[in-house]
Amino acid sequence: MTSVERTLAIIKPDAVEHRLVGSIVRRIEAEGFRIAAMRLVRLTRGEAAAFYDVHRDKPFFDSLTSFMSSGPAVVLALEASDAIVRWRRVMGATNPGEAERGTLRHEFGTSIEHNATHGSDAPETAAAELAFFFRGVEFAR
Ligand code: UDP
Ligand code: MG
Numbered sequence: 001m002t003s004v005e006r007t008l009a010i011i012k013p014d015a016v017e018h019r020l021v022g023s024i025v026r027r028i029e030a031e032g033f034r035i036a037a038m039r040l041v042r043l044t045r046g047e048a049a050a051f052y053d054v055h056r057d058k059p060f061f062d063s064l065t066s067f068m069s070s071g072p073a074v075v076l077a078l079e080a081s082d083a084i085v086r087w088r089r090v091m092g093a094t095n096p097g098e099a100e101r102g103t104l105r106h107e108f109g110t111s112i113e114h115n116a117t118h119g120s121d122a123p124e125t126a127a128a129e130l131a132f133f134f135r136g137v138e139f140a141r
Pocket of ligand 1 (some may be wrong): 064111112117
């Protein structure tokens, strides 16, 4: 069974810096996702820390929040049947060195931290992450 879902995608600061927004949005559209909302954000360190709160105790937390607040990022609400799992599949493994050929992280990531894109990992986190960036925003139809 499939169901229409929304997921949060982020084109991370490394990919924006490398002028990959167009390539990644092109791929999003080619994969059949509907873009329900999209905007450019510059996270503060505190916002990045709040977004990645689940990783607060990880050794990479400080570096990650520094990276995520280092420049603009693009946040998108993506809609498709099984959007959450499908977007994670298009992104590939967290570590670009382990991501399959053809995945965004394999193509565009340069390290386990600078891995070009984010995607929610479950319905509950998708709802929370969409609210983080798009609370009060009416998704366009
Ligand atoms: N990350 C990192 N070092 C690690 C693991 C993760 O810098 O050893 C960063 C990376 O940018 C990753 C993010 O932290 O995308 C969140 O980690 P998670 O394990 O949730 O991976 P994801 O869900 O993004 O694949
Ligand atoms: Mg994650």
